[in-house]
Amino acid sequence: MIDKNSKVILDVKGLKTYFKTDAGIVKAVDGIDFTVHQGETLGIVGESGCGKSVTNLSVMRLIQSPPGKTVAGEVMFQETDLLKISEAEMRNVRGNKISMIFQDPMTSLNPFLKISTQMIETIRLHEKNVSKAEALSRSIEMLKKVGIPGAEKRIFCYPHQFSGGMRQRVMIAMALSCNANLLIADEPTTALDVTIQAQILELIQKVNVEMKTAVILITHDLGVVAGMCDNVCVMYAGKIVEKAPTDKIYKFPAHPYTEGLIQSVPRMDKSGEKGKLFSIEGQPPNVIDLPPCCAFHPRCHKAIEGLCSRCNPPTHMLDEDHEVTCWLYGTDQEKSAALKEADARQASKEASK
């Protein structure tokens, strides 16, 4: 467990990233806040397309523009707003202070360059005074650390000569070769076999503990989160719907969506009644042009008729570190105010027609 008083290294506030498409504006990330402390492992969970990857690419300023653009918010990293610094300064942050591991190790390594080239260039990019030989020996060491057998020889191989798990190890070694303060792991195990998955996660955990690197772990697998993370953010349709320490979220899931997610994980210890598994009905919505409402209400079994479908839900602190955005916890006062607002909106809409 991390120390609550340890330094905050990443503080994201009101981040909004929109994409312009033929069909309209996609609000992939629509105003989210979260913080990462030194040495913390933060999990970001959600279905595919809910904006978890975009969130982290926005932090790294790697959104393709056009069509994407981070339109609002601030990303404070070690007292600087990453969204305001120049591109050259940002390059110095990338790979050096914040590094990333991507989902698909098969395509994330350059197939035309040897592993040695790719690793050495990363080191020499951020530490100009390191010689090539030195960088090579450091790379080999890194590879050994992430558990690649025969690293001295294999470093001169091309990526396609490695298996998927090995490639992901190489990616991790590369990401850590500059002693980054923050490691963003974007679904690092999705493309891998189950047995390899555990090894890779263990490796990330080891890194987290040994090197005191903070980790943001993006995943859609709640099992992974339970085993690895200190805190969890649950995302749905570009917004964070629940944020809490891992044990709290598992014990008292507040948001119906979180509840659904947890129940839909098959568990060996609680083989469900007659082997039936819970599932959330329907599909995540298309985030183009959403009306002001809870985006989850069509799939929610606890939705409040006439309220969830008309008004944006408020955010509540259930506990000092447990935050949820849902009408279930709204006060009556809030509800009536929101309904009034929704009526007014509708009236003006009809009037304009």
Next chain:
Amino acid sequence: MAKYVIKRLLGIIPTMFIIITLSFFIVRVAPGGPFDGEKVLPEVVKRNIEAKYHMDEPLLKQYGRYILGILEGDLGPSYKYKDHDVNYFIGNSLPNSMILGTIAMCLAVLFGVTFGILAAVNQNSWVDYLSMGLAVIGISIPLFVICPVLQLVFAMKLHWLPTSGWFKSGDSWATVVLPSVALSFSYFANIARLMRSSMLETLRSDYIRTAKAKGMKRSTIIFKHAMKGALLPIVSYLGPAFAGIITGSVVVEQVFRVPGLGKFFVQSSFNRDYTLIVGVVLVYSMILVAMNFIVDVVYSFLDPRISYQ
């Protein structure tokens, strides 16, 4: 690797064999013969001439004789020009065509790749629109329009460059410029378009995102990480492009009076000069096949994923 090369080389033999056989019989099936257009000869003389060229023998025997000749490197006598054989004509004109084609190819690749990268890197800027506009023009203007227009503008109106001729026949070096520029234009256009799109696709790929996440400079990313992958489609385009350059040289050589192989092609077809036609087809196909082979080998060097084990 060596095994692969040998296998590929062996594969060339049947292709060439089919090409030779096809062209040998097609030209002979057609009506008319090489001696039709000349003086009407007394039967005896005609028969003597035909005997000299073994044309009195059955077709299959002629074919066998021809194949044997090719194996010895002899493409046979020309039926129309009695003083020389086919080897002489090809030996004299092929180097000129090759020089022209190679220069044109180099120009096309050099400018095509440069413009393509510029366009891709500055996507949707005026650089992009300019180079792609130029490329569409290059694709749309046929070779036989470019040739006379270049000649008209740069040689006849502006007098910057010689109208026609060839440096090997004693004219100035500048004679190379117009024909090779004309010949390279549409290939430049195709390569530029291909390069742009493949560069854009590469820049969108995951490993480029990784390189960005490592904090690399844009220029380094483009030249060190994206270049190799983006060049692959260009390399595989070069094979067919060379075929096109060969065909195109027929027009260029005609307009600019370059003493190349293209001239013989049309002429010998009209003259029914059987051996010369088949000889020229043979040489062209050889170049084509060799070019495809080289392209494959180069491709395998560029892309480490292709292995021959």
Next chain:
Amino acid sequence: MKFTDRFKKQIHDREEMHKLNKAGRNGAKNEFNQTVQGNSLSKDAWRRLRKNKAAVVGMCVVILYAIISLCAGILPIYSYEEIIIDHQYLPPSLTKTAGELMLKRQLSEMYATSWRQGRLSVTEEEDAMLNNWITLDDTNKVWNWCYEEGEKQRAAGTYVFSASEQKKYDRLQDSIKNDIQVTINSVRWVNPENGKSYKLDNLDYDTLVSIYAKALGGIDEQKVRTSLETGVNSQIQTEVKTKNSESELTAEDIQSLVAMEKDSLGEDGVQAKEKSLAVDNINVLIQNAMTKQIKQEIKAGTNKEFPYKDTETLFDDINFKVEASLKNSRRYILGTDNLGRDLLSRIIYGGRISILIGIVGTITSLFIGIIMGSLAGYFGGRVDYYIMRFVDVLYGLPYMLLVIICMAIFGTNILNLFFALAMVSWLTIARMVRGQIMSLKNQEYIEAARSMGAGGWRIIFRHLVPNSLSVIIVYSTLRVPEFIMQESFLSFLGLGVQAPLASWGSLIGDSTQGMTKYPWRLVYPAIVMTLFLFSMNFFGDGLRDAFDPQSKNML
């Protein structure tokens, strides 16, 4: 093929779209109570196409070309094959008539000659300038300059025509004012026995001979027959001579060559030649007679309005339409060629042929390609193997060269051209269709069709081909310009369309002689052709991007 792979996904998407579309038309609501607008693939593509300005402009230009080519027959343009030798090499002009241009040319020539003779007074510098132009081969500049200078001096009275020049000048002025061009159209012979009318070409030899004899003033038919025979003989003789212009032939050689040629034509062939000669001669007779008649009428003081159109009868039973106009009041907007034919109409008719070849060629190659490709793709196995190996071998050939051989050896006519081009152009389409069909044939709806007992051909043509259609359509739009280029390439080499027909390629090919003196003959066809190819390429690119946005600007 990358192109094909990309479409695989798209076909799948399309099916999804169709499902959505069904719901959308009825104004379906989504889970958020929003009305979802349905959107079909073609609607979507059209929307994207409209956004692409270059493609829309390209499409409009292509449509314009198509309309002009279709309406070439009713456009107010001169005939594309009417040869007026007096009008050869007239430069393009919007305002001046042919007569004025001829006069200008005559005058510049006269002034230039008198400059050489020293009768036109020029300063030393001007003299040097003119000589410099001549060494640079810029005769046009010399003529223009001489014309302007001469006119100036003549107006000032410092230059006077010599007697012969004055005579030439007067004669030209006279002919410009009075020369008439008579055109004879739709000549028909009316059978006096039953009153039916026939086209001359469709008559049999004997009738034709009798008509010809009558037209000549009722001479002996046998004489007509012999004259036709000698006429055809000399025709063949000239043909033989031009064919063998390189080798020196004795009269005897020519005799035997003509005999050989006649043998190979056969009796029917010779008679056909005699027939067409007779038809031509009758037409000439009619034209001469009409010209004479109209001239006489003018002399006699009959006031005729030009252009003048009428239907006349000559030699008792030949009907025809006659059109007469003042020959030298014609206007050639784009100039004329070496035989005095109107370049504008040649470009229009040439475009008609080029575009026709482009379209028909594409359709033919599509037809072969679709059949071969779908056979290979659907049946797979051995069929696939052999078809694809065949395609591979053909790919290895320098195919344009094969086309050149075919055209040179089997003769240059449009049919051969189609055949040769179609033979080599179906390869890519076959590969593409094969790839498409291989990817489609394992989908459920094909399984369903098969389970319901549909046969192979039915599945291919009712299910598989229609589903690959968007790929095929996009590809064929890009194919048309290529075809036009290939046809023009052959015509440029003299292996394609033959005179008097024209195509863009042959116009450009003809123009390369005398390029500096008559640049318009090169420039206008080149511009027209390039513009068309340009628009067609933009349109095709736009269409592909519209149907498949992922492939933006792929080759």
